[in-house]
Amino acid sequence: MSATTAGALRVPLDELAGRIRAALRGLGLAEAHVQAMARVIAAGQRDACQSHGIYRVLTCARTVRAGKVDLHAEPVVEADGSAVVRVDARHAFSPLAFERGLPMLAEVTRRHGVGALAIRHCFHFSALWPEIEMITAHGLAALAMTPSHAWVAPAGGHKPVFGTNPIAFGWPRPGPTPLVFDFATSAIARGDLELHRRTGTPLPPDCGVDAAGHPSTDPVAVASGAMRAFGGHKGSALAMMVELMAGALIGDWTSRESLDFDAGAGAAPCHGELILAFDPVRLGGADSVDGQRRAEDMFDAITAQGARLPSQRRFEARERSLREGVTVPAGLYREMLAMAGGVA
Amino acid sequence: MSATTAGALRVPLDELAGRIRAALRGLGLAEAHVQAMARVIAAGQRDACQSHGIYRVLTCARTVRAGKVDLHAEPVVEADGSAVVRVDARHAFSPLAFERGLPMLAEVTRRHGVGALAIRHCFHFSALWPEIEMITAHGLAALAMTPSHAWVAPAGGHKPVFGTNPIAFGWPRPGPTPLVFDFATSAIARGDLELHRRTGTPLPPDCGVDAAGHPSTDPVAVASGAMRAFGGHKGSALAMMVELMAGALIGDWTSRESLDFDAGAGAAPCHGELILAFDPVRLGGADSVDGQRRAEDMFDAITAQGARLPSQRRFEARERSLREGVTVPAGLYREMLAMAGGVA
Numbered sequence: 289m290s291a292t293t294a295g296a297l298r299v300p301l302d303e304l305a306g307r308i309r310a311a312l313r314g315l316g317l318a319e320a321h322v323q324a325m326a327r328v329i330a331a332g333q334r335d336a337c338q339s340h341g342i343y344r345v346l347t348c349a350r351t352v353r354a355g356k357v358d359l360h361a362e363p364v365v366e367a368d369g370s371a372v373v374r375v376d377a378r379h380a381f382s383p384l385a386f387e388r389g390l391p392m393l394a395e396v397t398r399r400h401g402v403g404a405l406a407i408r409h410c411f412h413f414s415a416l417w418p419e420i421e422m423i424t425a426h427g428l429a430a431l432a433m434t435p436s437h438a439w440v441a442p443a444g445g446h447k448p449v450f451g452t453n454p455i456a457f458g459w460p461r462p463g464p465t466p467l468v469f470d471f472a473t474s475a476i477a478r479g480d481l482e483l484h485r486r487t488g489t490p491l492p493p494d495c496g497v498d499a500a501g502h503p504s505t506d507p508v509a510v511a512s513g514a515m516r517a518f519g520g521h522k523g524s525a526l527a528m529m530v531e532l533m534a535g536a537l538i539g540d541w542t543s544r545e546s547l548d549f550d551a552g553a554g555a556a557p558c559h560g561e562l563i564l565a566f567d568p569v570r571l572g573g574a575d576s577v578d579g580q581r582r583a584e585d586m587f588d589a590i591t592a593q594g595a596r597l598p599s600q601r602r603f604e605a606r607e608r609s610l611r612e613g614v615t616v617p618a619g620l621y622r623e624m625l626a627m628a629g630g631v632a
Numbered sequence: 633m634s635a636t637t638a639g640a641l642r643v644p645l646d647e648l649a650g651r652i653r654a655a656l657r658g659l660g661l662a663e664a665h666v667q668a669m670a671r672v673i674a675a676g677q678r679d680a681c682q683s684h685g686i687y688r689v690l691t692c693a694r695t696v697r698a699g700k701v702d703l704h705a706e707p708v709v710e711a712d713g714s715a716v717v718r719v720d721a722r723h724a725f726s727p728l729a730f731e732r733g734l735p736m737l738a739e740v741t742r743r744h745g746v747g748a749l750a751i752r753h754c755f756h757f758s759a760l761w762p763e764i765e766m767i768t769a770h771g772l773a774a775l776a777m778t779p780s781h782a783w784v785a786p787a788g789g790h791k792p793v794f795g796t797n798p799i800a801f802g803w804p805r806p807g808p809t810p811l812v813f814d815f816a817t818s819a820i821a822r823g824d825l826e827l828h829r830r831t832g833t834p835l836p837p838d839c840g841v842d843a844a845g846h847p848s849t850d851p852v853a854v855a856s857g858a859m860r861a862f863g864g865h866k867g868s869a870l871a872m873m874v875e876l877m878a879g880a881l882i883g884d885w886t887s888r889e890s891l892d893f894d895a896g897a898g899a900a901p902c903h904g905e906l907i908l909a910f911d912p913v914r915l916g917g918a919d920s921v922d923g924q925r926r927a928e929d930m931f932d933a934i935t936a937q938g939a940r941l942p943s944q945r946r947f948e949a950r951e952r953s954l955r956e957g958v959t960v961p962a963g964l965y966r967e968m969l970a971m972a973g974g975v976a
Contacts, residue, residue, distance in 0.1 A: 370743070370744045370745045370914060371715045371744035371745050371746045371747075372744070372745035372746060372914055372915055374915075374917065399714070400714045400715035400716070400744050400746075401714045401715050401716035401748060402715045402716060402744075402746050402747070402748045402908070403715075403746070404745060404746045404910070404915065406915055429876065429877070429881055431873075431877075441937075441939075442934045442937075442939045443939065444938070444939035444940055445934060445937040445938060445939030446937065447933070447937045449930060449933045449934055457869070457873045457876075459876050459880075467872075467876070469869040469872075469873075471865075471866045471869065473866075518863045518864070518866050519862045519863025519864075519866065519867055520862070520863075521815075521942070522815045522817075522862050522863065522867070523863055523866070525801070525813040525815065525942050528811075528813075528930070528934075528942075529775075529801045529813075531927075531930055532773065532801075532803050532811070532927055532930075533773070533775075533910070535923075535926060536803075536912075536916075536923040536924065536926045536927040536930075537773055537910055537912050537915050537916060537923060538915050538916055538919075538923070539915070539916030539917060539918070539919025539920055539922055539923045540919070541926075542926055542929075542930055544929075544930070544933065545926070562915075564746070564908070566748070566877070566881055568880075568881050570714060570716055571716055571718075571748065571750055571881050571882050571883070571906075572880075572881060572882055572883030573718065573883060574883070575882075575883025575884070576883055578883055579879075579880040579881060579882070579883045580880065582879060582880045582885075582886055582889070583875075583876055583880040585886075585888075586793060586872070586875055586876075586880075586886055586888070589791070589793045589888065590786045590789060590793055590872075593785075593786075593789040593790065593791045594788070594789060595785075595786045595787065595788035595789030596788055598865070598869050598872075
């Protein structure tokens with residue numbers, strides 16, 4: 289560990305991962321959960337995704353304290369020879385459920401050309417891109433989505449119905465990193481709203497409405513009113529699709545049910561997740577090599593005009609972290625180290 | 633036929649469909665293509681989608697005149713027992729290819745839980761919602777996407793790479809109409825840009841840039857520069873996903889290749905389409921009935937606050953058309969009637 293700019297430390301990735309595991313063990317989690325959760329949290333911090341890095345250890349601690357998450361449940365994987373793999377997370381955190389379902393998802397996708405992994409009954413705190421990258425590593429394309437807590441109003445309305453409902457997509461590329469995007473269908477992330485609320489700074493315009501339905505940039509008013517979807521009625525439609533595909537379709541909760549279940553505890557949302565995978569070899573047939581070349585030509589046409597590919601900044605942060613150590617906020621890091629002693 | 637407000641006629645749906653078929657026959661199309669194309673065009677006009685109604689007969693005529701579309705090719709359906717159905721449209725228009733692939737898509741989706749229909753080498757002029765509704769009629773959910781011509785710059789860039797790349801989704805509901813949305817990932821539809829160009833009216837802000845990359849509301853400048861995606865970098869990421877999923881993944885062209893192939897003819901774009909279908913019974917298992925109920929509860933929470941569901945206006949127009957006849961612009965209608973005599 290070494291000090292860097294004011295309030296930040298630089299920690300080798302292995303050391304950081306070990307500290308994260310120790311903190312999670314302090315919460316009383318079973319070792320399989322500790323390992324899977326630490327992988328996605330360390331990856332988030334490594335890639336400078338502050339909202340999905342070691343900050344999430346605190347989210348997990350709050351969720352554990354709320355008392356509804358199962359700390360030991362082993363996920364149950366069901367596969368019936370179809371293109372669908374169902375995993376019941378049994379009210380534990382989601383990363384282990386994903387890891388347990390992944391090998392079977394890759395297998396059915398290769399066999400059938402398309403595969404679906406339906407995870408149910410999980411507490412979800414992670415970004416979706418670590419999962420997407422684990423699928424593209426198999427040479428498959430992937431599309432994932434999950435509800436959250438109902439904080440977002442539908443276009444034309446002013447009462448929360450949808451979650452921040454992220455959608456993530458990945459495309460396998462030659463070289464070390466795939467093409468990946470992962471974004472909330474809300475105009476801003478919930479974490480950003482919280483940050484504005486804590487610091488008392490106004491939100492950007494068009495992010496939300498107050499409880500009376502009037503547009504507002506006051507984070508306190510929006511938190512008790514409703515957030516908006518990005519991109520007007522189109523983003524709202526996508527947020528609805530996430531509720532239907534990763535909720536109703538797989539027989540799990542919508543964001544409204546998840547928020548009701550939370551009952552003010554401020555825990556991670558509890559619901560399902562849908563992950564689709566696609567085999568370019570099966571879908572493209574004899575033209576799949578051309579397809580890979582076409583994708584690279586398009587990426588070149590984007591970067592040649594000075595535009596960035598999604599996740600490009602994240603991959604640059606990753607390279608830096610692997611070379612120089614991971615930058616972590618000092619206060620948050622100390623808070624996490626203290627957790628290794630056991631949950632308060 | 634009866635006159636209605638200035639410049640509009642009201643025509644019974646059956647009569648309108650017959651007139652559309654006659655005009656398409658005048659283009660020299662094989663009868664199977666005439667039937668499939670007339671179904672989607674009549675449906676568009678019935679639902680008051682002016683840009684995808686009888687106006688599209690003129691698009692088809694222009695495409696025929698450009699000389700690259702095959703007027704007679706019978707689509708070739710390939711199914712190998714996997715979840716993927718591939719249809720080679722053989723450079724004919726797309727609606728027949730979709731109709732020929734649909735029964736097999738429904739079958740593999742029921743068998744495997746998830747299915748993919750990859751249509752390749754088609755000239756594409758239709759909205760996606762008619763296809764989506766044909767899938768939801770089977771009790772399946774559906775997600776469809778297709779590239780177009782490269783008119784849209786990536787976020788952070790100013791040169792066209794993506795098409796207007798529509799995404800459409802459908803969810804089966806009890807009652808006569810499903811939940812459906814269908815939108816371009818560009819900030820405005822290409823047809824709207826053309827309309828602004830013809831009438832010399834400025835575009836809304838944030839729809840495009842001129843050839844030097846400066847934001848512009850001048851439709852002529854944007855047509856020779858680039859359109860923008862909706863919703864900033866998120867919409868841009870989705871537009872890219874469409875190129876990858878409905879282009880590179882299925883081994884067919886991207887929007888850039890389609891525009892190159894068009895070589896200024898102004899014909900309908902030529903590329904592929906990807907349609908995914910999902911069986912709620914297979915994905916939701918014992919909870920699929922609960923899933924249907926959850927979806928309806930969410931729709932109620934949206935409409936109860938005065939917000940509209942996607943396609944609600946379209947379904948209202950449909951009801952009106954079935955009751956009172958379809959409203960059609962008189963000038964366009966006469967132009968179409970004249971086509972029945974043969975292509976000029």
